[in-house]
Amino acid sequence: MKVGIIQQSNSGDVAQNRSRIADEVRRLASEGAELIVNRELHDSLYFCQEENTANFDLAVAIPGEATEFYSRLAREAGVVLVTSLFEKRAPGLYHNTAVVFDKDGSMAGKYRKMHIPDDPAYYEKFYFTPGDLDFVPIDTSVGRLGVLVCWDQWYPEAARLMVLRGAEMLIYPTAIGLESTDTPEEQERQREAWTTVQRGHAVANGIPVVTVNRVGYEPDPSGQTGGIQFWGSSFVAGPQGELLYRAPADSEASVIVDVDMKRSEQVRRWWPFLRDRRIDSFGSLTRRFID
Numbered sequence: 311m312k313v314g315i316i317q318q319s320n321s322g323d324v325a326q327n328r329s330r331i332a333d334e335v336r337r338l339a340s341e342g343a344e345l346i347v348n349r350e351l352h353d354s355l356y357f358c359q360e361e362n363t364a365n366f367d368l369a370v371a372i373p374g375e376a377t378e379f380y381s382r383l384a385r386e387a388g389v390v391l392v393t394s395l396f397e398k399r400a401p402g403l404y405h406n407t408a409v410v411f412d413k414d415g416s417m418a419g420k421y422r423k424m425h426i427p428d429d430p431a432y433y434e435k436f437y438f439t440p441g442d443l444d445f446v447p448i449d450t451s452v453g454r455l456g457v458l459v460c461w462d463q464w465y466p467e468a469a470r471l472m473v474l475r476g477a478e479m480l481i482y483p484t485a486i487g488l489e490s491t492d493t494p495e496e497q498e499r500q501r502e503a504w505t506t507v508q509r510g511h512a513v514a515n516g517i518p519v520v521t522v523n524r525v526g527y528e529p530d531p532s533g534q535t536g537g538i539q540f541w542g543s544s545f546v547a548g549p550q551g552e553l554l555y556r557a558p559a560d561s562e563a564s565v566i567v568d569v570d571m572k573r574s575e576q577v578r579r580w581w582p583f584l585r586d587r588r589i590d591s592f593g594s595l596t597r598r599f600i601d
Contacts, residue, residue, distance in 0.1 A: 311344055311345060311452055311453070311568075311571050312342050312345070312567075312568060312569075313343065313344070313345050313346075313347065313520055313546060313566065313567050313568075314334075314335075314338035314339075314343030314345065314346035314347070314389070314565070314566050314567075315346070315544050315546065315555075315563070315564070315567065316331060316334045316335070316338070316346065316347070316348050316349070316352075316522065317349065317522060317523060317524070317525050317542050317557045317562055317564065318330060318331070318334070318349065318352070318524065318525065318562050319524060319525050319526030319562060320352065320354065320355050320356070320524055320526070320528070321355070322354065322355050324353050324368075328353060331348060331383075332383050334564040335384075335389065335391065336386070337564065338389075338564060338565075338566055339387035339388060342566060343389055343566050344389060344390065344452050345392070345450075345452050346387075346389050346390070346391050347520050347522045348391075348392060348393055348394060348483060348522060349394065349483055349484060349485060349522045349523055349524040349544075350394045350459055350460045350484050350524070351394055351395075351406065351485055352393070352394055352483075353368075353370075353376065353395065354368050355528050356485050356524070356528055356540075357437075358431075358436070359431045359530045359531060359532065359535070360433065360530065360531050360532040361433050361436045362531070362532075365437065366398075366404060366437070368396050369396045369397060370395055370396065370397065370398060372395065372407060372420065373417065376395055377395075380409070380411055381411050381415040381416070381417065382415060383411075384411035384413065384414075384415050385411075385413070385414055385415030388413050390412055390413055390418070390450045390452045390455075391411045392408060392410050392455070392457060392481055392483065393409050393410070393411070393483075394406070394407070394408050394409075394459065394483040395407050395408075395409055396437075403439055404439060405423065405438055405439055405441060406422065406426070406434065406437075406438045406441075406459055406460075407422050407423070407441075408421045408423075408457045408458075408459050408483055410450060412450050412451050418448050418450045419446075419449070419457075420443070421443055421446070421458065421459065422441030423438060423440075423441050423458075423459035423460065423461070423462060424441040424445070424458075424462055424468065425440075425461040425462045425464070425465055426438050426440050426461065430534070430535055431489065431530060431534075431535045431537075431538055434461070444471075445458070445468055445472050446475060447472055447475050447478075453478040453479060453571065454476050454478045454479075455477065455481055456469070456473065456475075456478075456479065456481065456517075457483075458472065458480065458481070459484075460483065460485055460486065462482065463484065463504070463507065463508050463511075464507055466507075466510070466511060466514065467595065469511040469514070469515060470514070470515065473515040473517060473584075477517065478517060478574070479517055479518045479519070479569070479571070480508075480512070480515070480517060480518070480519045480520070481520045481521075482519070482520070482521040483522055484521055484522060484523040484544075485524050485540065486504060486523060487523075487524075487538040487539050487541045488501075488538065488539040488540075488541055489535070489536070489538070490535070490536030490537065490539065491535075491536060497541075501541050501543060501559070504543075505543065505545060505556075508545075508547065509547045510551065512547040512548065512549055512550070512551045513549075513551040514583060515549075515583070515584075516549045516550075516574050516577045516581060516584075517549050517574050518546065518547060518549055518554075518571070518574070519546070519547045520545075520546050520569075521544055521545055522544045523540060523541065523542055523543060523557075524540045524542075525540050525541070525542035525557075525559075525560065525561065525563075526539075526540055527539050528540065541559050542558055542559045542561070543556060543559050544556070544557040544563065546567040546569060548569070548570070548573065549574045549577040550577055554567050554568075554569065
């Protein structure tokens with residue numbers, strides 16, 4: 311499968327962000343992309359650096375004008391398109407939601423982010439209600455996609471549940487970056503940990519992983535931190551965790567990566583991790599801590 315990834319910086323202009331995405335979707339489609347993945351919350355700046363009720367005005371209804379825009383784009387380009395939107399479900403009820411459109415523009419499905427962080431510069435619990443759609447893959451014309459969002463990527467349980475429901479690829483729209491007061495050594499450790507844990511999901515489950523991050527600096531509107539330098543480094547890994555592509559850490563990149571979707575079967579024959587799971591002994595995984 312030809313997978314397109316769009317790693318871009320963002321501005322505060324929603325229309326401009328959408329226009330830049332559309333330009334890259336059309337270009338990648340013209341070069342043969344079948345599936346195109348965007349970064350997390352790609353329509354705006356990463357507003358979660360502060361707690362500000364005015365930012366709820368950025369949320370959109372699903373379905374609504376935002377989904378209509380991306381539906382048309384997917385249909386015109388003839389691609390499966392993975393988007394990431396700030397969903398207004400009801401007054402006072404909001405989600406961080408990935409929406410997938412099929413090649414005909416139909417909405418193939420959506421996933422509401424389940425794991426919500428709450429850390430300096432990542433005040434997501436202020437904005438997002440945890441997802442309630444479970445870890446269910448989305449069926450599309452290019453396969454069954456296990457779409458998760460950003461903070462979900464640190465949790466092997468989420469990846470495994472997607473795979474147990476038949477996901478053929480894991481996809482993570484992402485917004486993550488560097489804290490300016492950390493040492494360069496600590497910054498690099500964090501970026502490499504982020505890459506490594508997701509490559510581990512590919513290995514443990516024997517399927518490809520596609521992760522798309524934003525890139526560039528965004529200041530903290532509250533002035534409480536030095537802002538976030540989003541570290542880019544979007545990547546595609548094969549079913550043994552091998553890196554098929556890794557984007558730069560400091561510049562935009564829109565590329566197509568060839569992914570052999572048939573290879574997962576052979577890898578799982580060599581490494582039958584699903585066969586050897588001790589499901590009779592995993593009941594305690596539903597506990598917060600065993601004490």
